[in-house]
Amino acid sequence: MTGALDETHDPRRTSWVESAQGHSDFPVQNLPLGVFSADGQGRRIGVAIGDFILDLTQAAEFLDEEWRDELAHPVLNAWLARGPAAHTALRGRLSELLSDERYRGDLEMALIGQSEARMHLPCLVGDYTDFYVGIHHATNVGRQFRPDQPLLPNYKYVPIGYHGRASSVRASGEPVIRPSGQRKPPEADEPVYGQSRRLDYELELGMWIGRGNRLGEPIQVGEAGEHIAGYCLLNDWSARDLQAWEYQPLGPFLAKNFLTSVSPWVITADALLPFRVAQPPRPEGDPQPLPYLRDGNPAPGLGLTIEALISTERMRAESLPPHRLSHGNAAAAMYWSAAQILAHHSSNGCNLQPGDLIGTGTLSTAEDSGLGSLLEISRGGKRPLTLPTGEERSFLEDGDELILTARAEADGAVPIGFGECRGVVVGTA
Ligand code: CA
Numbered sequence: 001m002t003g004a005l006d007e008t009h010d011p012r013r014t015s016w017v018e019s020a021q022g023h024s025d026f027p028v029q030n031l032p033l034g035v036f037s038a039d040g041q042g043r044r045i046g047v048a049i050g051d052f053i054l055d056l057t058q059a060a061e062f063l064d065e066e067w068r069d070e071l072a073h074p075v076l077n078a079w080l081a082r083g084p085a086a087h088t089a090l091r092g093r094l095s096e097l098l099s100d101e102r103y104r105g106d107l108e109m110a111l112i113g114q115s116e117a118r119m120h121l122p123c124l125v126g127d128y129t130d131f132y133v134g135i136h137h138a139t140n141v142g143r144q145f146r147p148d149q150p151l152l153p154n155y156k157y158v159p160i161g162y163h164g165r166a167s168s169v170r171a172s173g174e175p176v177i178r179p180s181g182q183r184k185p186p187e188a189d190e191p192v193y194g195q196s197r198r199l200d201y202e203l204e205l206g207m208w209i210g211r212g213n214r215l216g217e218p219i220q221v222g223e224a225g226e227h228i229a230g231y232c233l234l235n236d237w238s239a240r241d242l243q244a245w246e247y248q249p250l251g252p253f254l255a256k257n258f259l260t261s262v263s264p265w266v267i268t269a270d271a272l273l274p275f276r277v278a279q280p281p282r283p284e285g286d287p288q289p290l291p292y293l294r295d296g297n298p299a300p301g302l303g304l305t306i307e308a309l310i311s312t313e314r315m316r317a318e319s320l321p322p323h324r325l326s327h328g329n330a331a332a333a334m335y336w337s338a339a340q341i342l343a344h345h346s347s348n349g350c351n352l353q354p355g356d357l358i359g360t361g362t363l364s365t366a367e368d369s370g371l372g373s374l375l376e377i378s379r380g381g382k383r384p385l386t387l388p389t390g391e392e393r394s395f396l397e398d399g400d401e402l403i404l405t406a407r408a409e410a411d412g413a414v415p416i417g418f419g420e421c422r423g424v425v426v427g428t429a
Helices: 065-071 084-099 101-110 135-145 221-227 240-246 313-317 338-345
Strands: 033-037 044-049 052-055 111-113 118-120 128-131 161-163 169-171 180-183 192-195 203-209 228-235 260-262 304-311 323-329 357-359 401-408 416-426
Touching: 044 084, 052 084, 052 101, 065 084, 084 101, 101 111, 161 338, 180 240, 203 304, 203 338, 221 228, 221 338, 228 338, 228 401, 228 416, 260 416, 304 313, 338 357
Parallel strands: 128 357, 169 260
Antiparallel strands: 033 044, 033 118, 044 052, 052 111, 128 161, 180 192, 203 228, 203 357, 228 260, 304 323, 304 401, 401 416
16 A cells, blocks of 8 residues: 555544534545436436535536546546546545535535435446455365365465456345356256255455556556555355356356445545554465565555345344344455455456456455355355344345445544445346
């Protein structure tokens, strides 16, 4: 990371938007960017502040003339491409506009209630790649298939990933249509085609690429932070029965590409600066990363508490709150840092582009309370979970709503949140 703490992180700074004070996600220290629509008008870029969105199209005259073109687009790609200096400058200006009482009169009419707006995907996603850096997840899943050798020999050398599908990435709230496909029941000789019976979620973080790199010119690990414009929550919906049958030899395909949901707000790299932490040390005996993956940053980790919750149809009918499935620390789950992921992705010269989405992979911690998928929680379906209604779940049923959240806390900093990534499972459309 290149940025430094400044007055925008000052915990004493407050906003004239009263709901921002003590807001669990969007105090004036956060200022995430997103794309919204409201009042039957087209998509616009806005910034979340408390329970509101500041419409940057309506507030354009208060912003640097140089930024106005990109900020008037219906997606953030062009703005994210500008790189860290412009992003930090916009954050400074937005913080000033939203904290200084003198701007209230002019900007109050550019506020839209979040409850009146619809959020969209922040970027036109050209490419989506999903990694597998959650070592406890990789171990838990590997153990179900290979009890003697849960991690394959390459895991501690290579940040493992695969190219996902960009066309089915959607913003939070998109219904999850239960996919159909081939699955082979263990007792059957041949596969059948039909609806997935083992629909699952994966608790992940996503990274939005800012400035890209030229084809053939790898991003160095020490500079990777300058290419990450921001972060989101990512749910890599997964059909485990389709996956088990199709994954060899080329990896995930139709078990994953029917939908990927993301939280709509881009939590900027600057907003997360107070919450950077050291990665947990590599266990004794693990190899050191090869030189191109050696990250000299003393605090490359994300000090975030990430959480998954479920709400069934019956829970909602009985007015019960969502039930927490897991919670844990993202940094503790990640064997490879965000910078190492980017450096590896581009190490062969592959070009990343503004608005590309990179998933971390499922982030499970070492504890039972921090497992990031039902596949792990139910031990492959062998140990169903009992909900407060008495209902049991090994995998997701129609009507279940899955909710992901993330929260950053640190001494001397105002806590910020990511908002939510939600989806309700429905039968075939
Ligand atoms: Ca995944």
